[in-house]
Amino acid sequence: MSLSIGALARQAGVAIDTVRYYERKGLLAPAGRLASGYRRYGIEEIKQLRFIRRAKALGFSLDDIRELLAVSAERDVARVRRAAQHKLGEIEQRIAELEGIRVGLRALIDECPGHGHADACPILNALSKEPDV
Amino acid sequence: MSLSIGALARQAGVAIDTVRYYERKGLLAPAGRLASGYRRYGIEEIKQLRFIRRAKALGFSLDDIRELLAVSAERDVARVRRAAQHKLGEIEQRIAELEGIRVGLRALIDECPGHGHADACPILNALSKEPDV
DNA sequence: CTTGACTCTGGACCTAGGTGCAGGGTGCAA
DNA sequence: TTGCACCCTGCACCTAGGTCCAGAGTCAAG
Numbered sequence: 001m002s003l004s005i006g007a008l009a010r011q012a013g014v015a016i017d018t019v020r021y022y023e024r025k026g027l028l029a030p031a032g033r034l035a036s037g038y039r040r041y042g043i044e045e046i047k048q049l050r051f052i053r054r055a056k057a058l059g060f061s062l063d064d065i066r067e068l069l070a071v072s073a074e075r076d077v078a079r080v081r082r083a084a085q086h087k088l089g090e091i092e093q094r095i096a097e098l099e100g101i102r103v104g105l106r107a108l109i110d111e112c113p114g115h116g117h118a119d120a121c122p123i124l125n126a127l128s129k130e131p132d133v
Numbered sequence: 134m135s136l137s138i139g140a141l142a143r144q145a146g147v148a149i150d151t152v153r154y155y156e157r158k159g160l161l162a163p164a165g166r167l168a169s170g171y172r173r174y175g176i177e178e179i180k181q182l183r184f185i186r187r188a189k190a191l192g193f194s195l196d197d198i199r200e201l202l203a204v205s206a207e208r209d210v211a212r213v214r215r216a217a218q219h220k221l222g223e224i225e226q227r228i229a230e231l232e233g234i235r236v237g238l239r240a241l242i243d244e245c246p247g248h249g250h251a252d253a254c255p256i257l258n259a260l261s262k263e264p265d266v
Numbered sequence: 267c268t269t270g271a272c273t274c275t276g277g278a279c280c281t282a283g284g285t286g287c288a289g290g291g292t293g294c295a296a
Numbered sequence: 297t298t299g300c301a302c303c304c305t306g307c308a309c310c311t312a313g314g315t316c317c318a319g320a321g322t323c324a325a326g
Contacts, residue, residue: 006303017284038303172274
């Protein structure tokens, strides 16, 4: 059984252009071709595209994923685990940043009466006042 | 007292190109000019650039900030507060997404022994297995 | 008057992850 | 044979928020 690029894209839930883009970026090996030049795919490529989708959903970049695919082909479990841990660290850091912003913004909103003088609005004051951030 | 673009950029802690970029984008009004064409700035612009920096640090995009500047010039406290609340909602949503990812990734890492067969690696399995996400 | 630092404009370039298009060829069913 | 859906390549374009550059003009100190 073999698939056209359109059929593959449908099966994997991505756009045709995305499949070609991933090939250019090295996330998919160059596809086999018919005499006409049409790409042909098998079951493996569906799996690989789904792998890519799931890894993206976990926050991995395409560069990360190319690494991950190489490492998983080597069946190097320890490296896969380290990569996952590294990504987890990045995600936790991003969460911490956003938490800081959330707390700051929440405090300003809670202090702001939502009416009255602009000079008394803690949001505008926080953004405008002298002391440097 | 008046400032060249370079002096302004130093005072505000941004790059010269960024000042011109903000002018193009409508975050700064077109500067006054000397006969030579050189831009001249006053104290107001330092404050405004610092306002922009702080708002960016709170997660506002440049488009948001242009709005915020217009609204704050109107001294419309209620709208400023609504804008802040809206942004807070976006940030909380983003945090929730990242939390979901964090939990998923943490669970996979905790289950992964970090050695042994790739077939038994929960990370690779989660990425590869059939059921669609 | 010269020198070095500064400024002007317009436009190209960067990252990430694609999307869209033109102009052409292919596959298949009626 | 016609008609339509599909596929090919290469390139331009998109968002966001800038950064960098060439080539030319300006300012101020010595």
